[in-house]
Amino acid sequence: MGSTPSARRWFWAVLVIALLVALPVLSVFALAFFPEENIWPHLWDTVLFHYIGATLTLSLGVALCTLVTGVGAAWLVSMCRFPGRRFFEWGLLLPFAVPAYVIAYVYTDLLEYAGPVQQFLRESFGWQTSRDYWFPEIRSMGGAIAMLSLVLYPYVYMLARAAFLEQCGSIRAASRSLGCTPWQSFLRVSLPMARPAIAVGLSLVLMETLNDFGTVDFFAVRTLSVGIYDTWLSRGNLGGAAQIACSTLVFVVLLVTLERMARRRQRHFVASPGSNRHRYELRGGRALAATLFCSLVLLGGFGVPMLVLLQYALGNFASYWTDDFLSIARNSFLLSAVAALATALLGLLLAYGKRLAAGKTVRALVGFSKLGYAMPGAVMAIGVIIPLAAFDNTLDDFARRYLDTSTGLLLSGSVFAILFAYTARFLAVSTGAIESSLDKVTPSMDRASRSLGRNSWQTLWAVHLPLVRAGILSGAIVVFVDCMKELPATLLLRPFGFDTLATYVYQFASDEMLERSALGALMIVLVGLLPVILLSRAMRGPEDGREEKPAEVAELPPTAAMG
């Protein structure tokens, strides 16, 4: 659309928003230029390769597990018919609401030596101590891979399922008539066609894995994020820590580029959805295996942790369910809701601006604004404090000098700091979702609306908003759930006496007081469920007597798309 005045205005809008949101990441970049000492020779000589090795093993393990689980489950529920399919279709999203650190605490409690499982085994077989038998150690690399996979696979599942649904049934039918078995047809036709969407889901999973600290620390798996905190805290070298954080970003940028390339190819697959849908009818052993597989995944990621937490929470319900607790729950809910609103608004502006003011600069800016998603939380929090406190203090200086009053810490001392951190961190999710929705709206719509005399704002309001509302909604929902779970940034940035469910849970769980933290953990999941259920309604298939709308499902693919 050339460089009309309106396109230029949108360019500036994108520039301002992207820079504001990128401020924390930029601050961390700036920190990286001022290390206390050069950390690299020491790291190189000693533990760097341990860190990298652990990071790669963990990433690879989680990638493999989420791929098998996510794609497998997605294929089953979208392409086959078996008992419980309709339930699993949305039920498999539930683990999405469970924070990784919570599931890690729960399974440790369950599977460690003193836990009920091993106790039962000892009693049954008359073993005395841990030296009498072998049992897999939950606090290990394997355990960490399992925990992260159990709660992260829904990303892959969500996107793979959307992609399978969008695929035209006739292509599969053609492959079958050309002699492919169902299995071959899956491997040769469906899977390659869904690959771009799966790659998007996987890149999300990997970024979450890279910035995780709570789980890996608890399990003594020493990845690069442990290295970052160690350099910062035990060596007092924040600049060095920032350097490691920035280097991991390089890895992320690589992932993002990969994902963007995948998405570029995706555009070629114009779906003619809903046509000729045929599901394989599974019978007997196969049907049982399918039901069992889905049940196990759901039980592992949701059922078991919920039962354990419920049991703890109910045991002492009256003493935990206090006014204080309710106000903490309200804090969490409000913060997450406002952050979801903010990311929805900013995401819409960014995505729409990118559409109107097309160009490399704008694309790069939008991509840059999303980097916060991959930064470890506490490092991101320092990145938030730096610009906010600088702004506050400058404003305060000004006010003291000219107005003879003090404005204090206007932003950094209030909940605004947390909101800003959430927005900067999770904007990637909502922008991605809205972008993919907008991409599906043909530009001729814009032109038609403009030629009928509406300006770009009116067009956005009257034409695009109704068309992309599903994208906005699903982006906002994912952001909401992510904010409910966010811990490290919230912990550091909160004002006095301010708790969220996540910080409440952390305080007790980190001191081996799982019982006291159970109610909080349960609330995180229950409140997080609300949006998951909303999301699942948008995912309903045609058999529910509703109009099939694969487009709504497809909003999520680029959820974290950094493109």
Add this chain to the structure above:
Amino acid sequence: MLSRSLVQGFARIAVAAATFGFTLSSAAAEQVNIYSYRQPFLIEPVLDAFTEETGIETRVVYASKGLVERLEREGRNSPADLVLTSNTSNLMQLVDKGLTQSVDSKVLEENIPAQFRDEEGQWYGLTTRARLIYASKDRVKPGEITSYEELADPKWKGRVCTRSGKHPYSLSLIASMIAEHGEEKTTEWLKGVKANLARKPQGNDRAQVKAISEGVCDLSLGNSYYFGKMITNEEEPEQIEWAKSVNLVFPNQDDRGTHMFISGAAVTKHAPNRDNAQKLLEFLSGEQAQYLYAEKNFEFPVRPGVERSELIQEYMGEFKEDDLSLTEIASYVPAASKLVDEVAFDF
């Protein structure tokens, strides 16, 4: 339809959030604001007692990392009056960055012995803790281990548990070893301990005692007060069992004494409620608070003459403390951190 209700819903949330932000910013008249590296439930009893006596409200932000950085960036507008820490490194860091102010108080000087406070009054120690060896009652004979040095003895191969070498408590002990034996010998010692580990360093001090009770290992390193917290834990009675499975060893009684460190506090440079902060500090060093620390947290009072809790007397008695200065220990912490990496202690 959907988009309209969406907008309405968002608007309602925005209004609710605005009122909620407003109520948060309203402040009490007499207050003291605390940045705490110590968990809230540990300090709550003492803070409550302070409020009851003085009418001054306490407000706390607890975080396990980053409070020093937050304070630094907030500069003169920071609302924080007092920083509570659980180790000396954080106190030194605060002083190094010029974030503290000296407090000149007769009360504090009287209550806190000189070795537990800064010469210029930039920080004050409030409690002391000992780094002990926890030994299995069943598998380690009394007197079989008497010093930190012996943890590297090959006879303990596969029998030692500890938390991460990078934790401030571990670093402090390693730093004291460097002060005593020099870097080279400490490296050898650290390698020896690593070779004796029953499992990769993980979990907190309590988790190690639990491991002993489960038969995973026979010896572990842990702070003294965890024993009291476990053996009195009515809420989680299994911890009583853990504690009952171990004997406490106070290492190095025949030479330099057991390694000690402190929890402490410092008044911030720009404390808006400076006087209240000083009052709180004085209160924390006073008889009642020191008694509470000992009684509820099983830490040792810094103030001489305060009765140690019955439980401490029963299990710990009197023992010889290493009187190495806190500043000297802190100066060796970076070197200790380096050694931990060099022997890849945590991997």
